[in-house]
Amino acid sequence: MNNHSENFEEHVHRDDFGAKMGMWLFLFTELLLFGGLFLLYMAYRLQYSHEFHIAARELNIGIGTFNTIILLTSSMTMALSITAMRLERKTLSLFLLASTILLAFGFLVNKFFEWSAKFGHGLYPGSDVLLDKPRGEYLFYGMYYAMTGLHAIHVIVGMIILTFMFVFISRNSITSTNYIKLENSGLYWHLVDLIWIFLFPLFYLMR
């Protein structure tokens, strides 16, 4: 069985190295996308240091920390899922992948409650409450919504990609010898985690 599939693979062109390289090149474009926003954040923060600190006090450190732990855990389950796949533990791999998707959903649920509370206090882009605040505080919330919002979109996209991977594994189109799709999805998911690692101290931990 194994021998047969290996022979088969010799005829089908497959370049896992190239696929992984392509994924990393894509991740660099993501770095540019978020890098630009981080750059703008830095420039505004240097200009409006005092207002940024005052505005950041409104953010909930508890939810921020909780979401950080959720994402770190999901990154671990993702990595474990790939190891399980490579060790031919299909069921375990599926379970770990499902856990990753579930944790991602948990992150979004927290985000929903966090943003709802902010909206409830009239803190949303263009609101009267924010427009009355000093320019620096207004800009802080602008950056907060733009950056965590773009990040949340990435979480949603990640969940969709991982759901596809779940289907691929159950249909055996991802196997212990052909798992590059799962590996590249994992790279995307870790990038989402990496971005949050920087968003968290820059927005929540300014006291």
Next chain:
Amino acid sequence: MTNEHSEKEHIIGYGTYVLIWLVLIGLTVTTVSISGINLGNIALAVALLIAALKSAFVINIFMHIKFEDKIFKVFIAVALMTLLSVFVLTAFDVFFR
């Protein structure tokens, strides 16, 4: 060339991932606790240093870069250095304008 192949086969065990996860959680708790102390001007530097350390763990172990070909490491180093220099140059521009 044969070297390339043997590195590809490297599988990181479950235990290593759990250990790295514990380290990452530990660093998160550390950075949150430190933010409660008034460190003044170096508070941001400390927070970013911890974030960079966490990223190094994620990139090297979770993203498997420690065990990949050298070309990946070179690419990532060039990308990060470029990003860093843009940040430093912009910071100088904003600061001394």
